[in-house]
Each structure stands twice: as structure tokens, then as C-alpha cells.
Amino acid sequence: MTKETQYNEDNIRSLDWKEHIRMRPGMYIGKLGDGSSADDGIYILVKEVLDNCIDEFVMGAGKTIEISIQGDKVIVRDYGRGIPLGKVVDVVSKMNTGGKYDSRAFKKSVGLNGVGTKAVNALSNYFRVESTRDGKSASAEFERGELTNQEHLDETSRRRGTKVSFIPDESIFKNYKFRSEYVERLIKNYVYLNPGLTIVFNGEKYFSENGLKDLLSESIAEGDRLYPIIHLKGDDIEVAMTHSRTQYSEEYHSFVNGQNTTQGGTHQAAFRESIVRTIREFYNKNYDASDIRKSIVSAISIKVMEPVFESQTKTKLGSTDMGGDLPTVRTYINDFLKRSLDNFLHKNTEVADALQRKILQAERERKDLSGIRKLAKERAKKANLHNKKLRDCRIHLTDSKKERNLETTLFITEGDSASGSITKSRDVNTQAVFSLKGKPLNSYGLTKKIVYENEEFNLLQAALNIEESIEDLRYNNIVIATDADVDGMHIRLLLITFFLQFFPELIKEGHLYILETPLFRVRNKKETIYCYSEQERQDAMAKLGAKPEITRFKGLGEISPDEFKYFIGEDIRLAPVMLDKALMIEELLSFYMGKNTPDRQKFIIENLKVELDRVDEL
Structure with a gap:
């Protein structure tokens, strides 16, 4: 008979506000992370502080925000009205305290829960x-x-406003590092959504005159736009859109009350639906929805009274109503597009003609692919039953909302030895392994047909589940895990080419990484240190002293499963693959992967760096 567990007053524990945040940080800031991903917790901390500054600007107080990030310290200064002096402590340390509960002061605010800066405080x-x-x-x-x-000054010459400084707690955010590219992206979104606002980040000014049109100008290079960006504005809505000449997939940037809703929501769904309805009615043709939206690059921003988000980090809108006397989100967006986009297309016949040609081209390509796609799906279905390439995990990004903050990862490896080591040491719940056989095909210049004809690409696409939409992606992180030698680098390049050619949004949205593995193991009888650079090796040698044992790892296959678990576990180091600016992907791939040998040869010679191992010390 099972012994009954006692349950009495001693089992009940009340946590104060900071204990609860520190014990369950994921509830407040999503995943923790080390800063290698744009949605890691350290950036959410910056965003929570910035949101308050933005709300001051929206209320007409303060046109400049200054941000400084030096090492691990963040300083954010606005020139708004300043927190009421008697409430400075309460606002950052008492739950459900803040000015945003007074809807007269903050009608369409970013945050309404009074948690933001309290979470930053508790986690710093x-x-x-x-x-x-x-x-x-x-x-x-x-x-x-x-x-x-605590300090009070009854007299000061400082300008009005609020200044917040913090250092994230390293016991919660392990081995973290701020990446300026992710902070810049956050800042740019703020200025696109708030024309007239200037943000100064580490001395550099960010400013936008044209709102979402500027966002799209940065997102898609001019030479890749099928037609000039369509920019439409209403009272509580702003839309920008064009179609790409080369991109296959749909790309959406969506915002609610200045919040980047990276997981979309009711407004993004309504936007996608309304574009299809408006274009069908304009041309009076029942075009397939996928043909209309194929290659679209767009942005939508709406303002909603008291929005309801599906998580504390506000990445997905759940509200169905605009608030007040306004109609539903779906009706509001549909009415706006039906009126504004229809008018634009009537007035701009060249754009309307180019758009129709693109739709007809997409229709032809879809029909041409239908036969081979059917065969490929049947082949993939059979292969999945006995697929030796994919060693899947139990939890996926597309599982229940409860699991959304879990880090699910697909490692793409070369050869059996490396995939074997990772497979034996991985977390079977959240880490999957896809094993390549030799070098993949150079896909530059090839059509989408090759994704279905090439078994390896087809199985990779099936493993990721991205054929129809990136929203069906099964893993947060796609990690290229190859040796740091010439062959390994070549495989990395071929895989990046594949993703850039057919699924660039995976890179744009920060899902693709390179696995960093240690170059050296330095140890004595008491301690082992894994080193990822020559400098780290020297530091480890100095720390351990007295001639420690040094091992140089030449390939992933040399690292035993027992050791590998340290490199793909809590202390995993990932280098994100980024597209910093509006690069013309076609030109980028043409130069590095096309047939321009003399130009590329000259580039390699001029930029070649040779690093010699200090063999004498090994």
C-alpha cells in the first residue's frame, strides 16, 4: 500500500514578487539563453525598459532615448515626464503598480500588466x-x-526624465553576451513604428521618416523588389508591402501598439486573409491564395485598446476586438485594405500589372511542381518510417503552447562519427540530429524543383516541416554542426546557400546557427577546461599551471559522447548566421557560389588569413 504524502500548512509557501520572478523567469521573459538568439531573455530585459520610454514618447513627452551597452551593463535614458518621485521604488518593485492602469494616460500602451521593470529588477x-x-x-x-x-535631491539641474541602469544576473543568464545586431534590430523597429523618435545607441543615431516603408526598404533590397513598396496608412493601422523577385516564401513583420509580434496573431492572420480577398476582387479572378501571397514581403502595424497577448513576452496577439466603438480586428483590417489597397491598384496600373504577372507565374510554377511534389511526398512518407538520416526528438516547436519556450534544436551533421557522438549525448526530448551523407549539392541558381528531386534536400525540408510555411517549423534552432576544417567549412557554405536560396526567412528570423566546438582540452588531475580559441587556451594554461595536458581536437568525431554532452547542453555555444542589411541575396550567392572564378580568386587572395598553431607549446 502506498504511503500517503502529508499535506498541511507547512506545505503552503507564499513567494514574494522577486522570488517568484527569479524562480520562474520563463513566465515573465520567455527563454533565458546566452544572447545568441534575438528572443533571448537579456534582450527582453532591454525591451521592457525601452517600452516605458516609448510610451512616454507616444504621450508626447521626450523625442530622444539614449541607450548604452558596454560589456554586461545596460543604461537607458529617456527625456519623458519622469516617474513621480514618491513612487520610484514602488514602480520597479511592487507588482501591479504603474501608470498604465490609468487608461486616460496610456490608451494604447505596449504593456498593461505592471510587470516589465519589476522583472528586470528581480533578474539583475x-x-x-x-x-x-x-x-x-x-x-x-x-x-x-x-x-x-535610496537618494532624494531637492534641487538638480538634470533634465527631466528617467534613467535605468542594470546588469543581468549571470547566475540566471549563463555566459551571456549582448550582440549589437539584435539590439539594433530592436531599436530600428521602434523608430520605424514611431516617426519623429530618435534613439541613440552607443553614440549612433537611429531615426525614421517613412515608418514601415523604411522597414521594408531595409528588409528587401531595391533590385529584388518586383514593384515599388506600397505604403498605406490609416488612423490605427499602417501597412507596407511588395513582392520579391527571387524569394519563394512569405515574409511578414507584424506589430501591435509598437510591440513586434514575432509569432503573429489575429491581426497577421486577418492581414493575410484580407490581401487575398482584396486582390481576388480587384482582378475579379479566384486566384489560389498561395499564388497571391507567394514571395510577399510585408509589414503591418495596428493599435488596439487594451490588447490581449498570448504570453507575457507579447509575441502573439490574441485579441479579436480593436476596442472602444471599433469593429473586430478582422473586419477593421479587411475594410482598410479593401478600400486603400484597391484604390492604390486602380491608380497604379503598372504595379497592378506586375503583381498579376507574378501571381500567374506562381500559378504556373505550382502546377509544374504538383506532380513531382506528390512523388516526393510519397517517397518522404516511406522514408520517414525507416529514415536513418533523422533521429528525431520528442518535443517540437509546433507542439502545445505550453512548450513554446522550450529550446528545440535540429543538428545537421556530416558523416556517421559526428552524428553518432551527438546522438548519444543529446537531450532526446528537445534535440534532434539530421545526418548528411557527404557534401550536399550546390543549389545556387537551381529552381525549387531540386528540393523535391534531391533526396537529401527533400528529407531535410520534411524534417523541418517548412514546405508550406515557416510557421510550421518544428525546431527553434537549426544548427550546422560540421568540423572546423576545409571540408566542414565547405559543407557549411553549401547548407547556408540552400537556406538562402529557398528559405531565407529562416536566416532573417534568426533560426540558423553554427555550432561552436572546443579546439582544445586543457586539464590536470583536478580540473578540465575546454577552450574555443587560442586566447582561452593560454588563459587555461595560466590558470592550471605546471604543464597541464593539452589535447587539440581536429574533428567532431574525435570528441567522445561523454564529453560532447557538455558542448550541446546548458553551456552550448552557438554563432548565429545573420543577414545584417538588405543584401541582394542573388548577388551574394552569385559572387560566392556562382561561376565567377577570377573575381572570387582575387577576393580570396586579398582577404586570406593564415593562422598557425603554436605547436611548440603543445
């Missing part, structure tokens, strides 16, 4: 807030949410 080992207004100031300092110091 140093946090300082300072408010200045009416020639006076007040400041408070905290350590992991505990108040350590």
Missing part, C-alpha cells in the same frame, strides 16, 4: 532607477530585487 544583480522632474530627483538601487540604497 545590479539595478538602478533615477527619475528627475520639476527640478528634483529621486533614485533607488537594488540587488536581485532587494533595495540597497
Whole structure:
């Protein structure tokens, strides 16, 4: 008979606000991460502080925000109205305290839950807030949410506004590092959505005059636009769109009250639906929805009264109503597009003709592919039953909402030895392995047909589940895990070419990474240190002293499964593959992967760097 577990008053525990945030940080900031992904927690902390500054700007207070990130310290300064001096401590340390509950002050605010800066405070080992207004100031300092110091000045010459400084707690965010590219992307989205706002980041100014049109100008190079960007604005809505000449997939940037809803929501679904309806009615043709939306690159921003998001990090809108006397989100967006986009196409016949040609081309390509796609799906179905290439995990990104914050990863490896080591040491719940056989095909210049004809590409596409849409992606992270030798680098390049050619949004949305593995193991009888660079090796040698044993890893297959678990577990190091600016992908691939040998040869010679191992020390 099973012994009954006691359950009494001693089992009930009340956590104070900071304990709860620190014990369950994922509830407040999503995943933790080390800064290698754009949605890692350290960027959510920056965003939570910035959201308050943006709300001040929206209310007409303060046109400039200054941000400084040096090492692990973040400083954010606005020139808004400043937190009321008597409430400086409460606003950053008492739950359900804030100005945004007063809808008169903040009608269409980003955050309404009063949690944001409290989470930053609780998850920082140093946090300082300072408010200045009416020639006076007040400041408070905290350590992991505990108040350590308070000051009041009855007279100051400082400009009004709020200044927040913090250092994320390394015991929660392990081995983290801020990547300026992700902070810049966050900042650019803020200025696109708030024309007239200037944000200064580490001395560089960011400003936008044309809103979402500027966002799309950066997202898609001019030479890749099928027609000039269509830019439409209403009272609580702004839309920008064009179609790509070369991209196969749909690309959406969606926002609610200035919040980047990376997982879409009711507004993005309504936008996709309304584009199809409006274009069908304009041409009076019942075109297939996928043909209309194929290659679209677009952005939508709406403002909603008291929005309801599906998570604390506000990445997906759940609201169905605009608020107040306005209709539903779906009706509002549909009416706006039906009126504004229809008018635009009537006035701009060249754009309308180019768009129709693109739709007809997509229709032809879809019909041409239908036969081979059917064969490929049947082949993939049979292969999946005995697929030796994919060793899948149990949890996927497309599973229940409860699992969305879990890091699900697909490692793409070369050869049996490397895939064997990773397979034996991986977390079977969240880490899958796809094993390549030799070098993949150079897909530059090939059509989508090759994805179905080439068994390896077809199985990779099936493993990722991205044939129809990136929204069906089964893994947060796609990690290329190849040796750091010439062959391994070549395989990386061929895989990146495949993704750029057919699924560039995976790179644009930050899903593709390179696995960093240690170059050296330095150890003595007491301690083992894995080193990822020559500098780390020297530091490890200095730390361990007395001639430690040094091993140089030449390939992934040399690393035993027992050791590999350290490199793909909590301390995994990933280098994100990024497209920093609106590069013309066609030109990029043409130069590096096309038949321009003399130009490329000259580039290699001029940029070649030779690194010699210091063999004498090994």
C-alpha cells in the first residue's frame, strides 16, 4: 500500500514578487539563453525598459532615448515626464503598480500588466532607477530585487526624465553576451513604428521618416523588389508591402501598439486573409491564395485598446476586438485594405500589372511542381518510417503552447562519427540530429524543383516541416554542426546557400546557427577546461599551471559522447548566421557560389588569413 504524502500548512509557501520572478523567469521573459538568439531573455530585459520610454514618447513627452551597452551593463535614458518621485521604488518593485492602469494616460500602451521593470529588477544583480522632474530627483538601487540604497535631491539641474541602469544576473543568464545586431534590430523597429523618435545607441543615431516603408526598404533590397513598396496608412493601422523577385516564401513583420509580434496573431492572420480577398476582387479572378501571397514581403502595424497577448513576452496577439466603438480586428483590417489597397491598384496600373504577372507565374510554377511534389511526398512518407538520416526528438516547436519556450534544436551533421557522438549525448526530448551523407549539392541558381528531386534536400525540408510555411517549423534552432576544417567549412557554405536560396526567412528570423566546438582540452588531475580559441587556451594554461595536458581536437568525431554532452547542453555555444542589411541575396550567392572564378580568386587572395598553431607549446 502506498504511503500517503502529508499535506498541511507547512506545505503552503507564499513567494514574494522577486522570488517568484527569479524562480520562474520563463513566465515573465520567455527563454533565458546566452544572447545568441534575438528572443533571448537579456534582450527582453532591454525591451521592457525601452517600452516605458516609448510610451512616454507616444504621450508626447521626450523625442530622444539614449541607450548604452558596454560589456554586461545596460543604461537607458529617456527625456519623458519622469516617474513621480514618491513612487520610484514602488514602480520597479511592487507588482501591479504603474501608470498604465490609468487608461486616460496610456490608451494604447505596449504593456498593461505592471510587470516589465519589476522583472528586470528581480533578474539583475545590479539595478538602478533615477527619475528627475520639476527640478528634483529621486533614485533607488537594488540587488536581485532587494533595495540597497535610496537618494532624494531637492534641487538638480538634470533634465527631466528617467534613467535605468542594470546588469543581468549571470547566475540566471549563463555566459551571456549582448550582440549589437539584435539590439539594433530592436531599436530600428521602434523608430520605424514611431516617426519623429530618435534613439541613440552607443553614440549612433537611429531615426525614421517613412515608418514601415523604411522597414521594408531595409528588409528587401531595391533590385529584388518586383514593384515599388506600397505604403498605406490609416488612423490605427499602417501597412507596407511588395513582392520579391527571387524569394519563394512569405515574409511578414507584424506589430501591435509598437510591440513586434514575432509569432503573429489575429491581426497577421486577418492581414493575410484580407490581401487575398482584396486582390481576388480587384482582378475579379479566384486566384489560389498561395499564388497571391507567394514571395510577399510585408509589414503591418495596428493599435488596439487594451490588447490581449498570448504570453507575457507579447509575441502573439490574441485579441479579436480593436476596442472602444471599433469593429473586430478582422473586419477593421479587411475594410482598410479593401478600400486603400484597391484604390492604390486602380491608380497604379503598372504595379497592378506586375503583381498579376507574378501571381500567374506562381500559378504556373505550382502546377509544374504538383506532380513531382506528390512523388516526393510519397517517397518522404516511406522514408520517414525507416529514415536513418533523422533521429528525431520528442518535443517540437509546433507542439502545445505550453512548450513554446522550450529550446528545440535540429543538428545537421556530416558523416556517421559526428552524428553518432551527438546522438548519444543529446537531450532526446528537445534535440534532434539530421545526418548528411557527404557534401550536399550546390543549389545556387537551381529552381525549387531540386528540393523535391534531391533526396537529401527533400528529407531535410520534411524534417523541418517548412514546405508550406515557416510557421510550421518544428525546431527553434537549426544548427550546422560540421568540423572546423576545409571540408566542414565547405559543407557549411553549401547548407547556408540552400537556406538562402529557398528559405531565407529562416536566416532573417534568426533560426540558423553554427555550432561552436572546443579546439582544445586543457586539464590536470583536478580540473578540465575546454577552450574555443587560442586566447582561452593560454588563459587555461595560466590558470592550471605546471604543464597541464593539452589535447587539440581536429574533428567532431574525435570528441567522445561523454564529453560532447557538455558542448550541446546548458553551456552550448552557438554563432548565429545573420543577414545584417538588405543584401541582394542573388548577388551574394552569385559572387560566392556562382561561376565567377577570377573575381572570387582575387577576393580570396586579398582577404586570406593564415593562422598557425603554436605547436611548440603543445
